[in-house]
Amino acid sequence: MPKFRQTSEILRLMSRKEDIRNIGIIAHIDHGKTTMTDSLLAEAGLLSPKIAGEARALDYLEEEQKRGITIKTANISLLHEMGGRPYVINLIDTPGHVDFTGKVTRALRAIDGAVVVVDAVEEVMVQTETVTRQALQERVKPLLFINKVDRLIKELKLTPDEIQKKLIRIIRDFNNLIDMYGEKEFKEKWKVDPSKETVAFGSALHKWGFTVNIAQQKGVKFKDVVDAYAKNEYQALPQLIPLHTAILDMVVKNVPNPIEAQKYRIPKVWKGDIDSEIGQAMLNCDDKGPTVMCITQAQMDPHAGLVATGRLFSGTIREGDQVHLVGAKKDYRVQQVSMYMGAFREVVGEISAGNIAALLGLDLARAGETLIDVTHKDIMIPFERIKYVSEPVVTIAIEPKHPKDLPRLVDAMNRLSIEDPNLVTTINKETGEYLLSGMGELHLEIAVKFLRDYGGGMEIVTSRPIVVYRESVAGQGVIAMAKSPNKHNRFWIQVEPLEEKVIEMIEKGDLVEEMGRKRMGNVLYKEAGWPTEEARNVWALEEHKNIIIDLTKGIQYLREVRDMVISGFRWACQAGPLCEEPLRGVKVKLMDAQLHEDPVHRGPAQIMPAVRRAILGSFLTAQPVLLEPIYKIGISVPAQWVGECSSIITRKRGRILASEQKGVLTMITGYIPVAETFGLSADISQPLPVTPSGSAPLTIGRKHRRALQRK
Numbered sequence: 001m002p003k004f005r006q007t008s009e010i011l012r013l014m015s016r017k018e019d020i021r022n023i024g025i026i027a028h029i030d031h032g033k034t035t036m037t038d039s040l041l042a043e044a045g046l047l048s049p050k051i052a053g054e055a056r057a058l059d060y061l062e063e064e065q066k067r068g069i070t071i072k073t074a075n076i077s078l079l080h081e082m083g084g085r086p087y088v089i090n091l092i093d094t095p096g097h098v099d100f101t102g103k104v105t106r107a108l109r110a111i112d113g114a115v116v117v118v119d120a121v122e123e124v125m126v127q128t129e130t131v132t133r134q135a136l137q138e139r140v141k142p143l144l145f146i147n148k149v150d151r152l153i154k155e156l157k158l159t160p161d162e163i164q165k166k167l168i169r170i171i172r173d174f175n176n177l178i179d180m181y182g183e184k185e186f187k188e189k190w191k192v193d194p195s196k197e198t199v200a201f202g203s204a205l206h207k208w209g210f211t212v213n214i215a216q217q218k219g220v221k222f223k224d225v226v227d228a229y230a231k232n233e234y235q236a237l238p239q240l241i242p243l244h245t246a247i248l249d250m251v252v253k254n255v256p257n258p259i260e261a262q263k264y265r266i267p268k269v270w271k272g273d274i275d276s277e278i279g280q281a282m283l284n285c286d287d288k289g290p291t292v293m294c295i296t297q298a299q300m301d302p303h304a305g306l307v308a309t310g311r312l313f314s315g316t317i318r319e320g321d322q323v324h325l326v327g328a329k330k331d332y333r334v335q336q337v338s339m340y341m342g343a344f345r346e347v348v349g350e351i352s353a354g355n356i357a358a359l360l361g362l363d364l365a366r367a368g369e370t371l372i373d374v375t376h377k378d379i380m381i382p383f384e385r386i387k388y389v390s391e392p393v394v395t396i397a398i399e400p401k402h403p404k405d406l407p408r409l410v411d412a413m414n415r416l417s418i419e420d421p422n423l424v425t426t427i428n429k430e431t432g433e434y435l436l437s438g439m440g441e442l443h444l445e446i447a448v449k450f451l452r453d454y455g456g457g458m459e460i461v462t463s464r465p466i467v468v469y470r471e472s473v474a475g476q477g478v479i480a481m482a483k484s485p486n487k488h489n490r491f492w493i494q495v496e497p498l499e500e501k502v503i504e505m506i507e508k509g510d511l512v513e514e515m516g517r518k519r520m521g522n523v524l525y526k527e528a529g530w531p532t533e534e535a536r537n538v539w540a541l542e543e544h545k546n547i548i549i550d551l552t553k554g555i556q557y558l559r560e561v562r563d564m565v566i567s568g569f570r571w572a573c574q575a576g577p578l579c580e581e582p583l584r585g586v587k588v589k590l591m592d593a594q595l596h597e598d599p600v601h602r603g604p605a606q607i608m609p610a611v612r613r614a615i616l617g618s619f620l621t622a623q624p625v626l627l628e629p630i631y632k633i634g635i636s637v638p639a640q641w642v643g644e645c646s647s648i649i650t651r652k653r654g655r656i657l658a659s660e661q662k663g664v665l666t667m668i669t670g671y672i673p674v675a676e677t678f679g680l681s682a683d684i685s686q687p688l689p690v691t692p693s694g695s696a697p698l699t700i701g702r703k704h705r706r707a708l709q710r711k
Contacts, residue, residue, distance in 0.1 A: 007346050010077050010339070013088045017285055017354050021255045022311070024092040024107050026135060027117035028127040032147040036117060036204035037093050039243040040078060075309065075340035075356055080248040087252050090356050094131075101439065102388050102422035104131055106296045106367050108138040109269065109386060110311035110356050113255030115247060116174070117204075120148045120166065121156065123662050124173040126634035126669065132174070133181040134389060136190075137508070139265045143199075143250055144174050144192045150203040153229045156664055160222055166663055171199060186264075198254050200246045208237035209246035258285045258354030262313060269294070271515070272381030278372075281314035287352045291315030291323065293371040294383045295362075300415045304336070307345070308365035309358045315373065317357055318350040324377035328364035331374055335361030367421050387509040392424050392437035393629040393674050394465045396444050398451070399434060401459035409434065412454035416447060423447055441465060441678060467675040470544065470584035470627040471576030473497050477622030479591050482614035484606035488596035491565075493614035495622050498547060498587045502528050506545045513541040539590075540566045542573045548588040557595040557602065564604050565590065568611025577616045578624055585627075588615055629674040634667060642666050648683060652676035 013019050025033040078089040092111060094104045108114070114135045118128055135142050146167060152158045158166070175191045182190060192198040194212045202209025210220060220241055228234045255261075266274070266282045273279050281289025295310035317323075321334045338345035338358040351357040362371070370382040400409045413425045413434065424437040438444040444465060452460055476496040483490050502524065505511040511523055517538055525535035537550045539562065548569045552558060558565075573583045596602050633654065635645050639661065645668055646656055654672035661667075672680075 007339070007341070007348070009079060009086070010088050011348055013079075013086060014355050015287065015352050017259045018257050019085070019087045020090065020257055020354050021087060021113065021251050022090045022111045022258065022261075022354070022356065023251050023255055024094055024104075024111040024114045024135075024140070025117060026094050026104055026108075026114050026131040028119070028122070028125040028131075029095075031117045031119040031122070031125075031128075032204040033117050034093055036115075036145065036147065036243065036247065037091070039204065039207050040089075040091065040247060041076070075358075077339055077341065077356075078248075080244075080252065082249055082252050087248075088355075089248060089251060092356075101127075101130060101134075101390055102420070105134055105138075105388050106386055106421075108135055108140050109294055109383075110296045110309075111140055112258065112261035112265065113141045113143060113251065115143050115145050115251065117145050117147050118170055118174065120146050120170070121151050121663075121665065122636050123166070123170050123667070124177070125636070125667075126632055128174075129177055130389060132177045136178065136181045136183070136186075137387070139183070139186070139268045141186075141190055141255060141261075142174075142178065142192070143254055144171065145200045145202070145209070145247060145250075146170055147202065147204050149201050149225075150206055150229065150234070153226055158663070160226060162663070163222070163226075167201065169662070196254075197250055200250050202241075202243050202246060204243060206234055206237065207243050208234070208241050209243035210241040211246050211250055214241060214246055214249070262354075266313065269384050270381065271384060276379070278314070278376060278380060281353075284314075285354045286314050287316050289314040289353070290376045291317055291321065291371070291373040292380075293317065293357070293359075295365050295369040295371060296367055296386075298365050298367055298369075299419050304360050306363055306365060306418070307338075307358050307360060308362045308369075308371075309340070309356065310371065312351060312353050312355055312357055314353045316350050316352045317359065322374045323362070323371050324374050324380075325362060325364060326370040326372060326377070326380055326382045327366070328369065330364055331377070332362050334359050366418065382514070384509065385512060385514065387507075388422065390439055392422060392439060393468050394440055394444060395435055395437040395468055396448075396465050397433045397463040398436055398448065399461050400455075401461050405455065405458045408455045408458055409451065409460065412451045412458075415454055416450060420447070437468060440674075465678060467629055467673075469579070469581045469629070471578050471581050471619075472583065472585045472625050472627050473619060473622035474625050475623035477618035477620070480614050480617035480621070482610045482612075482617060484602075484610040486601055486606055488601040489606055489610055490594040491590065491610050491614045492592040493611070493618055494589045494591055495615060495618040496587050496589070497622075498545065498585045499528060502547070503545050503585050506541070511541065534589075540569060542570055542583075544573060544582045544584045546573045546583055546586045546588065548590065550590050552590055552592055555593045555595065557597070558593060560599070561595060561602055561607050564602075564607035565611050567604065568608035569615065571608055572612040572615040572619075576624075577620055578626060581626070583619070586619070630671045631674055631677060632669070633672045634669050636662075636665050636667050638664060639666050642668060652680070 025037055027033045074093045076091050078091060080087050080089050092107045094107050116128065116132055118124055132142055152163050152166065171192060178187055178191050197211045197213050200209050200211050218241055228237055262285050263283055274283065278290050278292060282292055292314045293310045293312045295308050297309040299307045301307050317334065317337055319334055319337050322331060323334060324331050336347060337351055338347050339351060340358060345358050368386040370380065372380040400406055417423055417425045422439060426435045436444060436447060438447055448460060448462055452458060473495055474497060477494060479492050479494045481490055481492050505527065511520060520538050521535040524530040524538065525532060533551065534549050539548045539550050541547055548566065569588055576583050637645055642659060649656060649670055649672055652672055653676055654670050656668060656670040658669050659666060
């Protein structure tokens with residue numbers, strides 16, 4: 001492991017909170033995040049300037065270098081000097097492909113600001129919208145870097161006026177996203193503006209960039225950049241207007257330090273008492289307060305074991321500290337504390353609040369877990385659950401080619417599910433199949449490659465991918481009665497659709513079971529307009545957005561069987577009656593019940609099956625429907641090929657929403673069923689010629705669902 005010269009200097013500055021900036025690089029795929037990061041590493045002395053822009057240093061996995069995409073998040077700490085003052089930049093480079101969106105979501109919990117990279121040719125794309133929305137939901141302040149400006153000059157040969165119009169349009173579209181997804185108190189303050197140095201322009205590949213202020217200081221006009229390319233003298237631009245100066249100066253000036261950021265971020269990500277000792281310590285980013293960390297990443301190191309990475313919101317973490325994992329409900333002793341330097345972990349003595357740390361010795365740590373020192377474990381409220389914008393919708397069956405490798409496969413699958421919570425591994429008890437569910441084809445392809453590597457090169461056989469569906473209802477069902485197996489207990493239950501507004505609240509995280517019944521009831525009464533009787537009697541909220549409500553009056557022994565009724569409800573939600581897919585968006589109302597007076601006759605084996613049968617019985621009379629996963633799709637192509645692309649989408653049961661001219665390219669947006677997207681990239685690129693960008697880019701964005709009436 002190399003020893004970095006900067007480590008001691010960075011550690012010294014880590015205690016000066018006003019000189020810390022926690023940032024992430026987020027963007028649509030292939031817009032230049034990792035290429036831009038190379039320039040930042042070169043400026044910090046961690047990479048040779050000669051290979052910056054081509055090395056993609058933070059893509060240190062072999063698979064990333066081979067495919068030319070970022071697959072996992074990479075952390076690194078940099079030193080940057082501005083105005084004679086040194087600053088610590090804790091930077092996270094994130095993936096751009098939609099299949100790895102979950103990794104972006106987890107990274108955002110650890111940072112306070114994000115540089116959103118946008119391709120000047122393709123402009124704001126579907127995944128740009130998705131990652132920007134994710135950042136705003138976590139109260140992470142966005143900055144804008146418009147990359148690949150050189151392509152507007154060299155390839156598209158636009159005039160300065162045309163370039164200016166294009167850049168203005170990108171800034172306008174980006175601000176529209178902030179207006180759409182930003183919270184009321186932040187949206188106006190966080191809109192980007194070149195005059196406020198929240199927008200930078202440049203070329204990550206050619207390592208130059210500038211903000212309006214830098215251009216004025218250096219006396220550089222955009223015409224000078226155009227002339228440099230016209231005369232083939234652009235190699236001099238990195239010396240005149242280096243990219244790292246533009247980006248890091250913009251970050252230092254506009255991203256809040258941890259003390260400022262935690263004052264408004266903590267109330268968003270933590271619902272405990274802000275006035276408590278723990279709350280005040282986190283608000284003030286207090287080094288001497290209780291040790292509190294939100295773990296955002298868990299990785300298995302073949303030599304060191306599980307490495308837990310996260311943001312330290314208060315206190316100081318040291319080797320040997322006794323800590324408690326709130327979710328796992330277990331105490332641990334920290335065996336090692338490290339900071340990240342790209343592909344390597346640098347062992348340090350301690351890390352203070354406001355920084356990102358890596359810890360060894362926490363075997364049950366998982367992404368989203370809350371860590372607290374043992375003295376405060378009984379009063380700690382966990383952090384809000386990390387909310388993903390999408391869910392696994394594609395499944396494959398896997399098995400080892402040689403049965404003797406089965407134990408190795410199971411171990412590898414367990415390791416993979418720890419490292420990537422968006423991969424769901426299950427065993428079908430009826431068929432004995434090992435199932436792997438992910439966000440899309442690429443996600444599963446990479447997962448299978450990692451499984452082979454983790455298993456020491458074992459051979460794995462995979463099935464064709466299938467799409468995961470959901471079952472729901474379009475109307476109100478009858479009040480169905482079901483008896484327990486011993487015929488001594490009866491339940492009357494009615495099913496109806498859950499309102500779209502409530503489903504949106506659950507997706508946004510405004511309504512979660514951890515809130516408790518009283519708070520959930522208040523939210524449903526005030527925000528969703530539910531009747532008082534329904535709002536105050538919510539019993540449970542199931543993970544696939546289903547709710548059970550108790551509308552009974554004076555039923556004897558009901559309180560004693562409440563947990564069994566909820567278990568029966570969850571059991572019913574796991575597999576619907578149409579094709580055994582999970583239920584989604586269903587409101588279950590318990591209308592009446594008759595319970596036997598002897599506890600022996602109303603145990604779980606009696607109550608749970610009865611509740612499940614009553615729910616599924618009412619479900620079948622409530623206009624049952626199948627919900628199919630839908631991708632939001634964006635295709636950027638030359639105008640003459642719009643018709644061809646539109647017909648491909650239509651043939652695959654897709655729907656065109658809009659077609660907008662953006663310079664020489666046309667942006668087509670629409671929806672397409674996930675089941676029709678297998679091999680779509682190959683299909684759609686075959687009939688198209690090479691565009692000015694070198695390809696006809698296909699983008700698949702966030703997931704939606706649509707109902708198909710059962711025939």
